[in-house]
Amino acid sequence: MSEKLIALLLRLYPSGFRAAYGEESFELIRERVRHERGIVARLRLWFDLLADLGMMMFRGFEDAQAGFASAGASADGVPSFHLLPGDSPRRGAVFFGGIITLVTLMALPSSFRRYTNDSAGAPPFPGSMGTSLPRPAIDFGKDSPEAVFAAVKHRIVEAAIANVKEHYVDRSAAEAVAETVGAHERNGDYSRVTDGRTLADVLTKDMREVSHDMNLVMVYSDQPLPERRAVDPEAIKRYRAAMMQENCTFENVEFLPHDVGYVKLNSFPDVSVCEAAATTVMQSLNHAHAVIFDLRDNRGGFPEMVALISSYLFDHPEYLYNPRDNTSERSWTRSPVPGNRLADKPVFLLTSARTASGAEQFCYDLKMLRRATLVGETTRGAAHAGVFHRIDQHFGIGIPEKRPINPFSDHDWEGVGVEPDVKVDAAVALERATGLAERALMKK
Amino acid sequence: MPKQKLNPLPSAAFHILLSLADGDLHGYAIMRQVAEQTGGRRRLGPGTLYSSIHGLLAEGLICETTPPGKEKTGEERRRYYRLTGAGRKLARSEAERLAGLVRIARAKRILREDYV
Numbered sequence: 001m002s003e004k005l006i007a008l009l010l011r012l013y014p015s016g017f018r019a020a021y022g023e024e025s026f027e028l029i030r031e032r033v034r035h036e037r038g039i040v041a042r043l044r045l046w047f048d049l050l051a052d053l054g055m056m057m058f059r060g061f062e063d064a065q066a067g068f069a070s071a072g073a074s075a076d077g078v079p080s081f082h083l084l085p086g087d088s089p090r091r092g093a094v095f096f097g098g099i100i101t102l103v104t105l106m107a108l109p110s111s112f113r114r115y116t117n118d119s120a121g122a123p124p125f126p127g128s129m130g131t132s133l134p135r136p137a138i139d140f141g142k143d144s145p146e147a148v149f150a151a152v153k154h155r156i157v158e159a160a161i162a163n164v165k166e167h168y169v170d171r172s173a174a175e176a177v178a179e180t181v182g183a184h185e186r187n188g189d190y191s192r193v194t195d196g197r198t199l200a201d202v203l204t205k206d207m208r209e210v211s212h213d214m215n216l217v218m219v220y221s222d223q224p225l226p227e228r229r230a231v232d233p234e235a236i237k238r239y240r241a242a243m244m245q246e247n248c249t250f251e252n253v254e255f256l257p258h259d260v261g262y263v264k265l266n267s268f269p270d271v272s273v274c275e276a277a278a279t280t281v282m283q284s285l286n287h288a289h290a291v292i293f294d295l296r297d298n299r300g301g302f303p304e305m306v307a308l309i310s311s312y313l314f315d316h317p318e319y320l321y322n323p324r325d326n327t328s329e330r331s332w333t334r335s336p337v338p339g340n341r342l343a344d345k346p347v348f349l350l351t352s353a354r355t356a357s358g359a360e361q362f363c364y365d366l367k368m369l370r371r372a373t374l375v376g377e378t379t380r381g382a383a384h385a386g387v388f389h390r391i392d393q394h395f396g397i398g399i400p401e402k403r404p405i406n407p408f409s410d411h412d413w414e415g416v417g418v419e420p421d422v423k424v425d426a427a428v429a430l431e432r433a434t435g436l437a438e439r440a441l442m443k444k
Numbered sequence: 445m446p447k448q449k450l451n452p453l454p455s456a457a458f459h460i461l462l463s464l465a466d467g468d469l470h471g472y473a474i475m476r477q478v479a480e481q482t483g484g485r486r487r488l489g490p491g492t493l494y495s496s497i498h499g500l501l502a503e504g505l506i507c508e509t510t511p512p513g514k515e516k517t518g519e520e521r522r523r524y525y526r527l528t529g530a531g532r533k534l535a536r537s538e539a540e541r542l543a544g545l546v547r548i549a550r551a552k553r554i555l556r557e558d559y560v
Contacts, residue, residue, distance in 0.1 A: 013491060020498065024471050024523065025490035031472045044487075052489020061495060 005104070006030060010148075012053055012100055018063035022148040027393075034224070043048045050101060057097050149193075153199060157185050158438055159391040160203055160218060167389065167399045176364045180210045196220040196394055205212035214414035215323060215385035217398040224393040240273050249301075250281050252294075260437045261288030262430075268301030268358040271308055278305060282312045282342070288439040290346040293362075296376060296426050300357025300384070304330075310362065315343035320365045323385030323412050327405045346440045348433040350377035351418070352426035357384045362420045368408035373436060374420035376429035383414035453538045457496045459507065461535040464527040468509050471497070472494055474525065497525060505531035 006029045010022055018025075029049065036045045158273045161178045168174035184190060184206055200220035207216045243249070252264040263281060271278075285291055303322045307330070310320060314335035322331060336343060349363050349372045360379045366372035386398030406412060424432050456541075463469060463477035471493060479487045488496075500506045509526045527535075549555040 010490075017491065017494065021490070021494035027493060027522070028472045028475060028490050028493070033477075048487050048489050052491040055489075056491035056495070059495075061498075193491075 004031070006033075007148075008100070009049065009053065009104070012097060013056050014061040017056065019147060020061075022282070023098070023151050026148060046104075050104070055096065065362065079283050081362075105294045105328055112119055136383065146194075148352065149194065150410055153193065153194075154185070154192055156199060156391060157181060157190065157203070158394050159395070160207070160397055162214070162398050163389050163391070164207070167387065167401055168216070169403045170211065170213070170430055172214070176210045177216070178205050194424060196222075201393065213400060214411055214416070215398065217386060217414075219388075219396045219398060220397070222395055225390050225396055227390065239270070241267055243273050243277075248277035249298075249384060251297075253281050253284060255288065256292070256434060258438050259287065259289045260292065260434065260441075261285040261291040261418050263291065264294040264297075266297045267299060268303075268305035268309070270302050271304040274305065275308065278308055282309065282337075282340070284338070286341050288342070288345060289441050290348065290350045291342060292350065292430070292437060293372075294430065295349045295359045295363065296350050296352035296429065298355055298359035298417045300359050300382070302359075303358060306358055306362045306365075307333055311338050311341050312340050313347055318371075319407065319409060320361070321368070321406045322361060322404055323383045323400070323406075324402060324406055326402045331404070346437060347372040348437055349374045349376075350426070350429040350433055351379050351420050352429070353377045353380055353417075354426075355418075356380040356382045357427065360413050360418050364408075364413050366420070367418060373422065373433075374418065375422045375433040375436065376419040376420050376424060377426045378419050379413065380422075381413055381415050381417035383412050385412070385414065453534065454496065456492050457505075458535065458538050459486060459488070460493070460496055460500060461527060461538075464507075464525060465532070465535070468524045468526045470522040470524050472522075476492060500531065501525075503530075504528055505534055530555055549557050 003026075006026055010018060010025055013022075015023070032045055036042060161181055164174050164177050164181075168177070183202065190199065193202055194342065197220045200218040203218040204216070207218065208214060246266075248269045249266040250263065251266050252262065254262050256262050263285070268299070269278075302322060303320075307320055310318070311333040312335075315334050317332040317335050319331055320333060321329075325331070347366065349366065351363060351374055355363065355376075356379065360382065363372075363374055363379060367374055379403070384398075385400050385402075387401045388396055388398050390396045422432060422436065456552075459478045459482065460474055462481060463474050469477060471490075475493055477490050501508065504523045506515065507526060507528050509524045546555060
């Protein structure tokens, strides 16, 4: 059942009711749609909603209120309510209700199909930022649904301001962001925004305009954002089991012709689980003449693993920029690694538009340190520097709470990605990198 | 047509008062709780639910509340509702009234003794 249909249905409720409870009713129906699946449950839901609508049309909101208002202790001492008006239902309401009931019943089959398709999509990863799934724009009509969304907008803007003020690392910029966003709202600059995704984009743009911080981001997700939970020991157990099964996401480690080491790594796993695996892999490459890291399917992970693997690529401690942590002694690689011979070997990184987050940190730092040649496509552009704060089911805000030193440039890769040195289609990146490695080795 | 007087308390309102007896809930949770306590027979639509809530608020039988820890940043600003002392008292009177009816039904042998 689409949000448009819910909004349309709510338009049939008395205006006083919509003004007071439109937003909550919208959420309530949406929750029921989400939880009541299957044909029987869905039919029952429709029956409930139409019966409820019918009852409201006949009774009206104010009348119900008046009935309650006249409640008091009755003659036998038991408190009671007076309810149900004597007025006839409005003709217009009955006519409009009849029409919409017919339309709704006709739309029923397609709404089933639509829901089945919608529910097939996987929910976004809890901590991911910038994940906005396609969402049909809600048609908020002329009166109350628009007012409903206006209330949502106001709440989200207020929450954004409060969160930035409370959490943003740059206090003076936080004040400036709050002031600017507040002024935009007062000036009615957000009045034309009619859907959540656009609202998130506009707020992100306004916050960044003042802060010049690409890591400050407002997120809208069509799928409900999961509530924050404490660390779940079961989840840790599952993660550990999955890493053991997947060889810590080292999908492939082999030697290509001319002793070029090839590592396909699909994440940067937790060091506390995968340190031994990573160390074994890096040691096994020790006699390679060049190393190719294939990060085309790497969606990121833990900065500690980025540092661990990078440690093998230098003969002295090097500073690695990590947007998620303040500069500290952990920011340096643990180079040199005893017995390691890779520190002066050519390194190639294969990238794709899917290469994200921690993998981008690896690419960015090695590129800036001129330690690796990046071959492939521009990476995804997800620095994930901000701590994610959930505002409600659909909105959240990413706010940088740390301020690491970036000695390489003013901006990291948030929103823009890391540009490769050799721009080729990801599908042919390995072939190109192998050629480049062989050429580099022949020069030696 | 004269206004009809509904005595006793509308069952939706009574169910809402009962659902809040164990703790504060938001609208959707109230709806779920009512469905649960009636074995799925009573599922309140938004109109019935919020009209009843509106009336109960106006009568001071329930009040709005903010769940602990959610005040600061506007996180999850759903309205939560809490049973007031007056609401609890009214729910008790209503339950006693119903219990009285059950006693009468038993005396008239409409309801058997073992029927709860």
